[in-house]
Amino acid sequence: MHTRILILIVGLFYTCGLTFGYSQDTPKYRILASASMWADMAKNLAGDKAIVDVIVPIGGDPHLYEPTPGDAKKVSNADLILVNGLTFEGWINELIAGSGTDAKTVVITNEVQPIRSDIYKDATDPHAWMNAANGLLYIKAIHEAIIAHDPANVDYYKGLYEAYRDLIEGLDNYIKFAVKKVPEQQRVLITSHDAFKYYGQAYGLKLEAIQGISTESEAQTSDMIRVTDAITKYQVPAVFIESTINPKMLKQIAKDNGVKIGGQLYADSLGEEGSPGDTYIGMMTYNTDVIVNALSNANTTDIKFGDETTDSYLYLILGLVLLGIMGLVFLKLNK
Ligand SMILES: [Zn+2]
Secondary structure: OHHHHHHHHHHHHHHHHHHHHHHHHOOOEEEEEOOHHHHHHHHHHHHHHEEEEEOOOOOOOOOOOOOOHHHHHHHHHOOEEEEOOOOOOOOHHHHHHHHOOOOEEEEOOOOOOOEEOOOOOOOEEOOHHHOHHHHHHHHHHHHHHHHHHOHHHHHHHHHHHHHHHHHHHHHHHHHHHHHOOOOHHHOEEEEEEOOOHHHHHHHOOEEEEEEOOOOOOOOOHHHHHHHHHHHHHHOOOEEEEEOOOOOHHHHHHHHHHOOEEEEEEOOOOOOOOOOOOOOHHHHHHHHHHHHHHHHHOOOOOOOOOOOHHHHHHHHHHHHHHHHHHHHHHHHHHOO
16 A cells, blocks of 8 residues: 555656656747858757757858748747848848747847948948857857747856857867968958958958859949959969859859869858758858868869868867867876
């Protein structure tokens, strides 16, 4: 009899525990990101507490995106909507207004110092995430939005945020270190559209692009001449295509001027899952490796896209440096 009561009591506690656990972990809330870069950031910052979804699919161009009825449904089901702003997603306000959602919309660039457009008055360059130091401001904004939405789990989110912040600080240092390996006069980055201004400003590269800071306006003959002039003036060894933009025009310019395509860069979208650009940190690291490799090796043979040997080589050097530092710390501690 006592055993039965004991089993009943234990069973009751177990059920309570399950119920308690259940109510803590579910239902998950939904975070919707306009583009894949901040969807990845949100996954890193929300961990297993939220379902993260994205509007513009991988490889899509957020400047020109046309929302689908499926997107309206995603918006109306969302709890938090993460938006870049700075005139990046011109279509999103209408989408949000039309969906009747009561989700909180968070503009994640509010603390960013925007770069003004050279051409359009009052327009800003949206590509702020291309500077990893701005990436830190993006993740801070997302982290704050998450803890405001789910304050009960603040300690959990803080742990995730601090670990992720350390990684992005490391990324920023890595890019600074890597770009310095390119001879100074060769630090010129020619791309399909002007998505690298923040990158160039932060890490010390001159920039030229066929299209402006948005892909909305078609490239003109004058743009091709301007880029050709820059190739001649700076004697750049390579130009770079982008994963979201048709490479035809830049390939033609490269051919006409006898320069190489240095590789395919990620700017407005992450790469496909399994590619080296499938996370924000991955895309920034990969871009840097491709740029540094192509601009440093002016006289080598054709550079393949995503040259893994070079990537491994860079990681090896970085690994050795880290080992050296750890060795020094170890020696110091054992003195
Ligand atoms: Zn862009």
